[in-house]
Amino acid sequence: MGILGIGVLPLVITIGIAVWQYFRRRKRRRLGCDTRPQAKKWAMRGLSTALVAAVAAGGTTAFASTVGIGDYIRSASSPYNMGDYYAEPTVTGAEAKRNLVTIYLESGEQTLANDEHFEKDAFAPLKDVTRPEDGWQSIENFNQYEGGGWTMSGLVSTQCGVPLKGVGASVDSGSPDQLVGSMNSYLGGLTCLGDILAEQGYTNVFLGGANPSFAAKGTFLANHGYTKDVGLDDWRAAGEPEESFRSDWGLSDERLMANAKNEIDQLHATAQQTGQPFNLSMLTLDTHEPVHIYDYCTVDTESEVTSAFFCSMTQVADFVEYMNQMGYLEDTSVVIMGDHLKHMSAGDAFHEQLGGHTNRTIFNRIWVPGETGTPETRSDADQLNMFPTLIEAAGLTLENREAGLGVSAFSPDIPGDSAQSFEPDPYKDLLESRSEQFYSEAWAARTAP
CATH class of the missing domain: 1.10.287 (Helix Hairpins)
Incomplete structure (x- = not known):
């Protein structure tokens, strides 16, 4: 309105x-x-x-x-403009490009792994198959960006390197998933992960249990290099049994991961035949509140939410182990991360445990094959830094190792003119800035070549 x-x-x-x-x-x-x-x-x-x-x-x-009057006033009075610090992604080398699998975990907050505050470690199954001693890495204190906190903000920030905002009055909308409505273009003025990988010959595929039309996720993917986006209607058309769906959302994580096995089998076989890599992205949903307990899940905690998280992570862990058994981890990078922190709306679980927590961060794991000398990741990076990190995980090299407002977490050094060189308070001001000209151009429809 x-x-x-x-x-x-x-x-x-x-x-x-x-x-x-x-x-x-x-x-x-x-x-x-x-x-x-x-x-x-x-x-x-x-x-x-x-x-x-x-x-x-x-x-x-x-x-x-x-x-949000307070946010609106602060954003309008900010001296910063994101356009001054935005780095256009520039690939300088693609000789080592490799397959990429990215798994977004709905509400995948690292804090839920603390079995002292919760009944058990909700991420234990996934941690068992992504151990540091086996070569898996993680970004310590991987932060949700200031102003984020919903699924599309997680996708856009990690795949485009900027906060998800509208233009002008809608900058700090209280209904962020409604920012774009029925628009046919979604951030067409930005170069995002799918665009870069498509330019390098990748096949981009997205699998999710929910309807792609929700929050215009399908529009975003279609506008940014993804040629296959499978969601709720597709799973129904494919004959998935009704008990595999939750009526309020979509396909179960168990069936999503089962279908993901078939998808990666096909993608990997094609990549070996053609020499062109693939990018497979996925988004879970079982942990979206109110949680739904499927027959394959065991409830052994007082809070069903903890059991639902544990069950969802078990399904993801099974897929990771399948990739390992099939030998796919030998030529495929894998990045697993939460899409945002767990919501704290009225009626959501764990208000007492999370309400006063001072260091709420996002769960993540990173696998890069064939490089014994892979550098350790930089700690305290936020979601905007994941954009260049994903590009480098795919084996591409970037000018100055930066893209969007982020710098690759594989880089120990941050350019002096990067937004990541800011102290916390100025960085927060930058992310809260309206940056109207920047977002007007970002939301411009993409011109056909």
Whole structure:
């Protein structure tokens, strides 16, 4: 609706009601027909006053909740512009390019691995198959970017290297998944992971249990190099049994990973025949609250959410182990990460455990094959840094090892003119900035070649 709809329109309605009431009473007095009892007059005036107040207050509340007055003022007064620090991804070498598998874990927060605060380590199954002694790495203190916290923000930040924002009034929308509505273009002015890999000959495939139309995820993928995007309707059309679906969301993680095995078998075979690599991305959903407990899950905790997380990680771990058994890890990089921190909305679990936690971070694991000298990852990186990290995990080299607002987590050094060189407070100001010109260009429809 925008600012006019949620901030100005209620005021216009308020004035209209007041003017209507004024002329209505004046006309009745002039014609001598205002014969209502005094008590009824006061009742009507009270009702009108309440209506005016409700409209005005409602409009103000809607404006505050939809735009976020504090955020809006801070973003408008920020001295920073993201365009000044955005690094256009420039590939300088592709001789070592390799396959890439990326698995996004719904609400995959590292904090849930703490079995002192929770009934058990929710990530234990996945940690068992991604051990450091076997060559797996992780970014210590992998942070959600300032202002993020939902699935599309996780996808965009890690695959495009910028915060997900609209333009102007919608910069800090209280309903971020509605930023783009039914638009046919999604950040067409940016170069994202799928674009870069497609340019290098990769086949880009995305598998998810939910409907791709939700939050325009399918539009984003189609606009950025993904030629195959499989979601809810596709799984139903393929004959997946009804018990494999949760009515409010989509296909179970068990069946998603089973289908992922078939998909990677085909992709890997084709890559070996053609010499062109693939990029397979996936997004789980079993841990989206309210959680759904499938027949294949065991509930052995007081909170079903903990058991649901453990069960989902078991399905992902099984897929990782399958890749290992098939020999795919010999030529395929794997990055596993949460899409965002666990939500803390009313009714969500673990408010007590997470509410006062001072170091909430995102679970992640990284596998890069065939390089015994792979450098350790840089700690305390946020989601924007994952964009260049994914590019380098695919075996490509980047100019200055940066892309978007991020610097590869494989790089121990940060360029002095990078956004990542900022101290925490200025960096927060940068990410909160409206940067209208930058986002106007970012949301521009892509021009066909």
